Amino acid sequence: MDHAKRDPISGQLTTGHEWNGIEELDTPIPRVVLFFLAATTLFAVIYWLLMPAWPLGWTYTKGLLGINQREVVTQQVRDAAAGRTIWTNRVANASYAEIAADPALMTHVRDSGRTLFGDNCAVCHGSEGKGGPGFPNLATGSWLWGGSPEVIAETIRVGINGTSKQTRAAQMIAFGxxxxxxxxxxxxxxxxxxxxxxxxxxxxxxxxxxxxxxAASCVACHGQDGKGKQDLGAPDLTDANWIYGGDPQSVMNSVLYGRQGQMPSWESRLSPTDIKVLALYAASLQGAGR
Ligand code: HEC
Ligand code: HEC
Incomplete structure (x- = not known):
């Protein structure tokens, strides 16, 4: 081993290792690498001391800061629940007009309403409430029973042509x-x-x-002008919103065979507050348009 040997081209010392005439220069490890090695090692040691780190069989090193992530999460969940209780209590106790006039509360109502609607109503009314054949569009502002939150809440509570004793009842008679x-x-x-x-x-x-x-057969329910009667759940026939379709064949089928849509009652499935939230949410859909 010739340690003192210099590389004739770079003038640097070699390590003395040689493979088939290729010699290795004795280049020191760059300082920056050593620096980061030292810095990260120091960081790791400090972190071990401060934070929970090493498993010790049944327990673990707790760390000097005493941070417990399970407690942190539990506290966050508790805070969120407390926050939710505050606003659900306000929704439960305030009138519809008071809630609608409170923008901060309405933000909660819309967020929570969207989730409740997605979970319970979207299967029939579509994710944006725009309905489909046989299921009314709730976003048109044209209502069978009325579009104030109070009336919508009642529709949701009792259902239409459903099994509840108080259900709203409406039938388009078959004229065939x-x-x-x-x-x-x-x-x-x-x-x-x-x-x-x-x-x-x-x-x-x-x-x-x-x-x-x-005039002889239809106005009793659809009104003189064909604009419908909300106390009977009879739709407005003069607008572009159709439950079953406004093409000649669908209209003929409605008249020939009659129609009786069914909307379940939600009283036993949703809390009064959830129904209130959904009613406000559904009422806020109008104007979203078709
Ligand atoms: C199983 C299908 C179905 C589900 C689920 C459903 N609906 Fe309905 N809903 C209907 C049908 C059908 C009608 C129309 C009934 C008719 O034709 O008379 C209706 C009517 C309504 C009306 C009356 C609209 C008006 O113009 O007056 C409202 C409000 C309403 N639904 C809201 C909801 C809400 C809120 C939910 C979720 C909690 C929901 N619906 C879940 C089928 C459903
Ligand atoms: C007893 C009340 C009643 C009478 C009478 C009545 N309708 Fe209806 N009609 C309804 C109701 C209620 C609906 C909604 C049915 C539903 O959605 O379940 C409806 C729905 C319709 C629809 C479907 C609307 C849509 O959006 O798809 C048409 C069309 C219609 N009626 C036409 C007529 C015509 C034409 C007559 C007279 C020959 C008539 N109706 C008589 C109550 C009535």
Missing amino acids: SVLDREQLSNVATFVLSLSGQKLAATELARLPAGKEVF
Whole structure:
């Protein structure tokens, strides 16, 4: 081993190791590496001393700071629950108008309402409440029973055509055996005209007769002007919102076979506060539009 040997090109000392004529330069480890090695080792030792670190069979080194993450999490959960209780209590005790006038409270209501709606209502009404065939869109501002939070809460509580004793009841009668074919075609065409749909000349000719049938058979529930009656849960036929469809075939089917949608009662499944939150949430959907 020739320790003193110098590399002729770089002029640096070699370690004396040699492989097939290739010699290793004696380059020291860079200081920065040593520095970080020392710094991280020091950090690790200090951290072991301060924080919970080493397992010791049944227990562990607790650390000088005495931090216990289980307690930290438990405390956070307790704080969150306390925070929730504060606002749920306010929702439970305040009137709908008071809650709606409190922006901070409404933020909680909307957050929690969205979750409750997703868990319980979205299967039928869609995640944004926009409904689908057979399930009403709750975001149009056009309501079967009324769109104030009080009325919506009652709808949610008792359901529609459901099994609860207090359920709201509404039925679109089947006119298939009450009216003849002509009358059915005429009144269905008249219904299409109510929402301003374009009609062919042959259809326009049916309108006067259709209007007569409507006046005789339909106004009791849908109103003189066809705008519906909320105390009967009968829909407005003059707007573009349809539960079952506004095309000629769907309207004809509604009149021929009748309709009776079912909305479950939630009284036994949701707390009064949850129903209140959902009613405020559903009421806030209107204006979100279609
Ligand atoms: C099993 C399906 C189903 C579920 C689940 C459901 N609904 Fe309904 N809901 C309906 C149907 C169907 C109607 C319309 C009934 C009718 O045609 O008369 C309706 C009607 C309503 C109405 C009346 C709308 C109006 O125009 O007056 C409201 C409000 C409502 N639902 C809210 C909710 C809320 C809130 C939930 C969740 C707690 C919910 N629904 C869950 C099927 C459902
Ligand atoms: C006894 C009350 C009642 C009478 C009478 C009645 N309707 Fe209805 N109608 C309803 C109710 C309630 C609904 C909603 C049914 C549901 O969603 O469950 C409805 C729904 C409809 C729909 C479906 C609306 C949609 O959004 O899809 C059409 C169309 C309709 N009625 C047309 C008529 C016509 C035409 C007549 C007369 C020939 C008539 N109705 C008579 C109560 C009535």
